Amino acid sequence: MLPSVLRCARPVSSHPALTRPFAHFRPHMDPDPSRPVQRAITTKLTNALKPDHLEVQNESHMHAVPPGSESHFRVLVVSSKFEGLPLIQRHRLVNEALKEELSSCVHALAIQAKTPEQWQSNPTVAKSPPCMGGSKGDHTVEEKLKAGRE
Numbered sequence: 001m002l003p004s005v006l007r008c009a010r011p012v013s014s015h016p017a018l019t020r021p022f023a024h025f026r027p028h029m030d031p032d033p034s035r036p037v038q039r040a041i042t043t044k045l046t047n048a049l050k051p052d053h054l055e056v057q058n059e060s061h062m063h064a065v066p067p068g069s070e071s072h073f074r075v076l077v078v079s080s081k082f083e084g085l086p087l088i089q090r091h092r093l094v095n096e097a098l099k100e101e102l103s104s105c106v107h108a109l110a111i112q113a114k115t116p117e118q119w120q121s122n123p124t125v126a127k128s129p130p131c132m133g134g135s136k137g138d139h140t141v142e143e144k145l146k147a148g149r150e
Contacts, residue, residue, distance in 0.1 A: 037070035048097035053078035
């Protein structure tokens, strides 16, 4: 069982990751111990899928969320467990491994699930489009979020 902080049991407004400055965001690196959700995603995917290659990227900074949030992720998983499976089945395996996070603190998860052969023939990582919805264009979001924390 993971500690409660990894299960995102705290209300989002009191989560310690939301109070740190954005400067701690470090894509394509080993999970920062101060990033419990990213660490949990990495651990669970590693244990469930034994990947040859794994990238877990926190893309929360691209969305209308407080600095330091861990709510939007992109994962690239290269695993032999995907051999012979259609893409939907591969995604289901990833979703199953992360069901706790997806039902609590992870709002969005973009998945690239490749076999080792596919990765060898095309080692590219898709880019996420810019956020177009929700409150991304609302310039009063920072005030609203600040009011919610007080």
